[in-house]
Amino acid sequence: MARWPWWVQVGGLYVAARLVSAWIFMAAALHQGVNPWFPAKPDYWSFVNIWDARWYGEALQNGYPAVLPTDGAGNVQENAWAFYALFPMLGRVAAGLTGISPASALTMIAMVSGLGAALVIYKLFRLRASHRTALWGTVFVSTFPVSAVLQVPYAESLNLLLLATALLLVMERRYLWAMPAVVLMCLSRPTGVPFAAMIGLLFLHRVWQHYSAAEAGRSRDTPHSVPQLWSLAGLTAVSGIGALLWPAIAWAVTGDIQAYTKTETVWRGHDLVPFKPWFDTGILLFGPVLGVLAPFVFVALFAAAMMCRPVRALGTELRLWCACYMGYLLIFLHPQTSTFRMLLPLFPLALSAALVSRSRAYRGSVVIMFVLLQIVWIVWLWAWAPLPGGGDYPP
Template identity: 55%
Template sequence: MPKSDLAGPTEPGSALNSALWRGVRRGMAPIIRSPWWFRIGLLYVLTRFISYLIFAAAALHQGANPWFEASPGYLNFIDIWDSQWYHRIFDDLYPQQLPRAEDGSPQENTWAFYPLFPLLVKALASLTGGSWGALAPLVATLAGLAASLMSYALFRLFASTVTATWAVAFLLTFPISPILQVPYAESLNLFLLAAALYLVIKHRYLLAMPVVLLSALSRPVGLAFALFFFLHLLLRMLPAKDFEPRKPQLSATQLLSALALLLVSALAAFAWPLIAWWVTGDVAAYTGTEAAWRGGGPLVLFKPWLDSSTSLLGSVLGPVALLLLIVAFVLYFNSRAVRRIGIDLRLWSLSYLLYLFAVLHPQTSTFRLLLPLFPFALATAFISRSKAFRSAVVVFFILLQIVWVVWLWAWAPLPGGGDYPP
């Protein structure tokens, strides 16, 4: 059969596809040529609208709950769970005396929640006269925009504009990314954390000091950051090796500023427990409150993970599963894609994971606590340059957003009472 006979029937479709792609390219050209901050901002608005639709759809099916009537509006629906604790801080600040159970142990109270986000909203309310319900989601959403822009700037230190943009897309569609627009401190902390990492990597240690302090007062990331910066400084002080001849050496001025930042990081890590002690007069005000949220009892480092694995899978399969999880992470951490994000982002991710592994009691909130591992979004973008792969990741993440909102954010009573927290 002649070649022209084979090609003929497919030519109209090929021509149509080519015309469509040319149209898409022409339509996208102004966006592609626009400033980076406009592109990332547009991506942020689009992804927040998608999350808004997911929230709004879930709210329509929300039944009776501890906070509002059934089928609440969007702003009411996102102002639940921990947002209500931040709202209490906005209204009444922190108690000078801890609420206690009959045995004298602290009960759940607002000292478990860090102050920067609710106090920022309170300051804006005093200036504008706005309410918590209006200002808190606005502040969280704007902080999420700032976090997106800062994350892109950070990713650009290691990747091209295209790969960095895809990495931000992964971050903004990650299954728990709807948290960036609800009255939680996560979006504000993400912005401060990205800024602190950027400044450290650029060796602007003095500028990083106030950012690190504010970050440690927004979410409990201070200990992890202090460990990360200690490792960063230790690495910089080690002699350069043959395979890293361009490693910048510390000058005397840089060393002094780095040591100052190390001191500030260490103080910031313990700032909130010290403030709680100073206000209440109880040295264990913060740690005792945290213990109440865990169900009471002293914290034994690393033990909660073993206890949870044993509780879920038994005394044999539980520890085996935990060991396999650790092995899987070690393999992933040493993969080619993760190595490409740079030693500092790897050190931060390792430090934060060690912190979680040491103190966290695994539960459904663990998914939300993974947000500070956002550098892995860049590692995901490094896995493949295929548009099909990257697009599939975004679609998969958006589908998992629906799962997260419907399963964990929407409230449904468990047989024994209460519900799994997001």
């Protein structure tokens, strides 16, 4: 493969990774029992169209409710507003143009978007590493334990493509070109808030860098020129507006300013209280003493990881993105089994993992470990098995 064009290498490895995931899905489907969606032992296409895929299908076919559904006590019930519109909208267009079913259209978009994401991620990694290391980093993303979600009708692959594109354009300082990518990203999944925070902090850093260099008497060939700073300021404003766009749309349609947050918190069973869910989960897992300390230990370990040499090699933009996204999860996320899937936007750390060592044994072992954990993720979380109290852990 070394003589093949880079895009053939990346595309071939990504497709191979998705075939491995497909085999795992099919093997797990053979053991799937009675479930809420289809008969036991479903085929592959039925098996990947469950969980949130059904909600995206609902948004595609029926749109979003103008009135939030509630129970007898007035509590908002699960509804499509928790699922951003870009993915089902593209599915509707694809289904209309091709005549295929909505489920097939969403699956096709997810698979194509995943391939596109792998290509963009490689280009992003090449800004910080050699071809071979960038290729290994892309393979790590493609085989990550939750990477199987990139081929199911979820918006993760589309969001990953748009996020990687936005980060690539930011690193290349093409801030004006990044604006449409950021707006589309904000309409695919809830990554707009941490991205806006990252761009805002990056703008402040670049302004400080620019004027510090000027005051030190250095040449005007600073990291950012004045026009670039203005472009970055514009991207900061667009990112902030984009982060609020979907909640604003939900408000405009339903007339309820909290329509999105009320819907989003239905799945966690209580109102949004920043940071608190991490302590609740810590106490549940480790007890009243260690459970309170667990979030602080986690933050300390993540901060230490961000300071290590392989992560520093990512550069300012990617490190800042990882820090802002993890901060976003700490503030707003209710940690549970879906948390594993929500770690996918931290994909730049895959390049850091590849930079740890050039050893083929090390890198190959990481891929093998990821594939084994992918089996665990699919069998444990994707396949449905009733819990004693009803329901199942979501993937």
